[in-house]
Amino acid sequence: MRVIQPADIATITAASLGVRGGNVRDLLKPALRRASYLLAPCSASDLIRFVAEPLSPLGDLREETEAELQDLIAYGDIFEMRRIDGDPWDTPNVVLRPAPPAFVMRSKTQAFILGVGGDYPSPLPAELSASLDYAGPVRILDCPDDEDFAGHLREFGLTQLGEQAWLRIPPVTSAADHVADWRKRLNAAPSNTSAVPDLEVIDPTCPPSFYAGRWRAPRQAEAGLFVARRPQVFGGKLWCVVELDAGQPTRLLDLHPSDVFIRPCDQAWRLQAALDAVQETPQxxxxxxxxxxxxxxxxxxxxxxxxxxxxxxxxxxxxxxxxxxxxxxxxxxxxxxxxxxxxxxxxxxxxxxxx
Structure with missing residues (x-):
């Protein structure tokens, strides 16, 4: 029987995931991709725990794993979506699923490689996988000598995504109109008469440049529309939009992934950008x-x-x-x-x- 030393864990794991080198942070995205294939449909907390716990001899990696997972969701390697008919009965309302292998052309000879290739480290052949650049939030493949680069990627079974389809840019509107649209949605929500335990809101008076410091509990005299989060029994905090009156929530609208995979946090962050702009303290x-x-x-x-x-x-x-x-x-x-x-x-x- 071989005893594996903590110092060897990163090297052995890197080899199994097709990652060059043994830097621990470089292991997290490949491990999350493979784990999403094995566990889906699953919650974000289950996926993070599945990856971080086996690597615990190398330190507490839960925060780093969560940050890497958010990159994978943001760029389209993993989908955050609502549960669907046919999922197991205990599936949470919001789940993660691996995106199918795809690519987006960054230039004529460079592409973003997206999605999960099943149990394999990459959806590409081994010789191309060895050329992948893993340094940033999304994998990049550069083939300067390939005159039909996109065609060859399609032949390997990857779906080509058009730039606009991948970007999913919302319509341009004024900040005031965007806030008004959310007020209309919130006004259509049922009135709230009960307390919301551990509700936290983004402080409109705190400088936008200090994001982490903007989160706090509602103050007694506050009123108006706020971007907020609230805890739930299982899983991470829920993003929501809330109307406060004397510091108490009178209406609350939970945010959910849209049908085109727009994350709740994306909706919340854009609304907060509009609120900041309307208050003449733009980000x-x-x-x-x-x-x-x-x-x-x-x-x-x-x-x-x-x-x-x-x-x-x-x-x-x-x-x-x-x-x-x-x-x-x-x-x-x-x-x-x-x-x-x-x-x-x-x-x-x-x-x-x-x-």
């Missing part, structure tokens, strides 16, 4: 430039359609003094900045405070 994108690249830095999360739009031309990474940033070495990202202004009503700020 900001900080633009910095150096000799090699243009960087767009964000203090809060973006809806998946915005992340996907940026990922077509830029690379996402962690960076100091922000939640994350997108960087491009090939252009000024002016089109993308204009997109963020029109669809999320964001305010561009040049490094140094210039608008």
């Amino acid at each position: 900001q994108v900080v633009i910095t430039e150096d000799a090699a690249s243009t960087h767009l830095s964000f203090g809060g999360p973006l809806p998946s359609f915005a992340e996907r739009k940026l990922a077509l031309v830029a690379t996402k990474s962690r960076a100091p003094q922000c939640l994350f940033r997108f960087s491009s070495s090939t252009g000024s990202l002016q089109e993308e900045i204009a997109f963020l202004q029109s669809i999320l009503w964001m305010q561009p700020i040049r490094d140094g405070g210039k608008r």
